[in-house]
Amino acid sequence: MDAIDVRALRKRFGATVAVDGIDFRVPPGAIVGLLGANGAGKTTTLALLLGLITADSGSVRVLGHDMARDRFAALQQINFSSPYVALPYRLTVAENLRVYGHLYSVRGLEARIRELAETFALAPLLDRPAGQLSAGQKARVALAKALVNRPALLLLDEPTASLDPDTADRLRAWLLRYRAETGAAILLASHNMTEVERLCDEVLVMRAGRLVDRGSPAALIARYGLADLEAVFLDIARGRPEIAA
Amino acid sequence: MSASARRIWGLIYRHLALYRRSWPRLLDLAYGPVLQMTIWGFTARYVLNGSGGALAGTAATFLGGVLLWEVALHSQMGFSMSFLEEVWSRNLGHVFVSPLRPWEMLAAFLVLSALRVAVGVVPAIALAWLLYAYNLFLLGPALLALFVNLLVMGWWVALGVVAMVLRHGAGAGALSWTVLFGLTPFAAVFYPVAVLPATLRPVARALPAAHVFEGMRAVLGGATMPWAELAWASGLNLAWMAAAVALFVFEFRTARIRGALLVIGE
Known part of the structure; x- marks a missing residue:
């Protein structure tokens, strides 16, 4: 298929x-x-x-x-990422990942967020609002969001x-x-x-x-x-x- | 929790997290109802004192009207603002390509709307009791029926606003602040429908709010709840809600055909 x-x-x-x-x-x-x-x-x-x-x-x-x-x-x-579609900028990185984890019904969500944070070096950013990140950090968060549901x-x-x-x-x-x-x-x-x-x-x-x-x-x-x-x-x-x- | 309930919770959580981090948004929730209650409370007191107590019933209908109309206003704002927050944050693309069904999105907005009503109107009810010794709960069990009808009216008006945003883009979001205010003269909040010119009465009679406030005045006047008014309000709410859902479904389908979901925030 x-x-x-x-x-x-x-x-x-x-x-x-x-x-x-x-x-x-x-x-x-x-x-x-x-x-x-x-x-x-x-x-x-x-x-x-x-x-x-x-x-x-x-x-x-x-x-x-x-x-x-x-x-x-x-x-x-499936999942999707685009620099032209933003993530809510007032929410922290962890909150954004949590929102999409729920929307995709991800099992073991908190563990998945920790796993993505480790993969994309996001651990120090988890409690920062998405709107305060640099372009590179936003791209990493966007990719983490796109992979949240594997x-x-x-x-x-x-x-x-x-x-x-x-x-x-x-x-x-x-x-x-x-x-x-x-x-x-x-x-x-x-x-x-x-x-x-x-x-x-x-x-x-x-x-x-x-x-x-x-x-x-x-x-x-x-x-x-x-x-x-x-x-x-x-x-x-x-x-x-x-x-x- | 079922997958559907989790998706609905996901969108609710998104907005709760937003409110938790934004004190202006939290302040805005209670600001309007409290301000209205303060203005109308003193107005009612002035009327009451000026009439030597003869217009006590009128003063009570002012306060009851203000509090209950805020239910409809906050219900509508809570729903449509939740959608507009997604538009303003350019997040709709992510939401619409997630497995969240459109009806689940609307369900989340209904819950958020009810929460917004609770947070916004309860302080105003408390203020009415503290400052003016006005107890809205004297309306008795009828209060629940009146409350629910105004809540539902806010929802279908908001659904219409959302449909207009899908059709005309983010600019139509301004309707969120104006539509229900524009209906206030016909909602018979502070005066009976009979006061309106004969040509405008059918407009008022087509709105559930007019029947709700006629019912409220009857109960405050010491009569039992006029069930016919309540039946009219409920029936009209059902009809308007069906029309609003049909409009939303049509505009959502049209937006997918026109590619508008991609550019709705532009």
Whole structure:
């Protein structure tokens, strides 16, 4: 059973086709990157996967559950993080983790919070309001929140945006460790090509709502005959005809 | 605790933790009812003294009206402000992608609303007793029925406000402060419906509050509880609540179609 199975997914907002009949699968344990310029349809795709937006047509199955009919069963097993969706800033880190632990019905919640605090070096921050943390600390808390229910599928929107290289590197290492330990699948939208090259087994490239190419980072670089994934991204974003969508 | 109860508790805990750390929010809970009680208490005393005691009944209806109308106001504010707190903290995205069902979210807001009423109105009731020797509990068992109807009226008005926020974004949250205040003239809080012009009486009669306050005045006047008024209030509450739930469901579905849940706080 795939972690994600998307078929002929389409979403239009007025005259704008945000997602235009895309198909893709994310196998269990895979880390897949969703690339594309601003407005390419990445955030809409993530929102469709999470059930925040209903599709005009097509289907989304997450961990075997049809998101149109059975999304809450899937939501119990997935989690999400985005720098554009905040955690309540007046609540302490521990309170935030406790809130989401309850929302996801996590068993042994206090032990899980201690475990996450140890993993992400949050113990000294547990009693501090989330609004008083630095960007790096907030990112660690956001990732701890995203892992509170030990998700089988993690959806991340620009997980290292605005982070310094050290914090971003640590965060990537945590993601790789989590995948290795749990076999969870991860779908991440990112503009950081170094990150995508390091983390992703496969990359999906979107332009104007369509998937215009896909493959492993190495395969894409080789196919386009360019130096790195950033050059591939620029080539696609600036209008090279699609190769093998 | 069932999974559903835990999710509801999770959202309640989120707001209790917020109030615990925010003294302005705590102060705001009791500020309005206490202020209203102080103003209307002295007004009632002035009327009472000026009439040589002849208008004792009128003074009592002022105080009873203030206290009970605060139930509806706080019920509505407690519900809609809980939703708006999520909007303002840009947290709705996390809430809506958690397994929390929409009805569970609403259930949590109902509990928070009831708590807010308790914390906000009880000090005003105590103040009325201490300063003006006015005992709201003299209304007897009827008080519970009147109280519950006003609580429920606050809930359906709040649900309508939440639906408008889903439709029009965070800016519509301003309705939270204005909608029920705007209904005050028609709620017959301080005067009977008969005082209103004939053209406005149907508007008042369509509101549960008008029937509640007609009932309150009857009981304070020494009559038994007019059960017909209470039945009207309850029936109207059921009808309005059904309409508000239908509006919320429609706007929630529409918001998911429009992608509004992503940008509701923008």
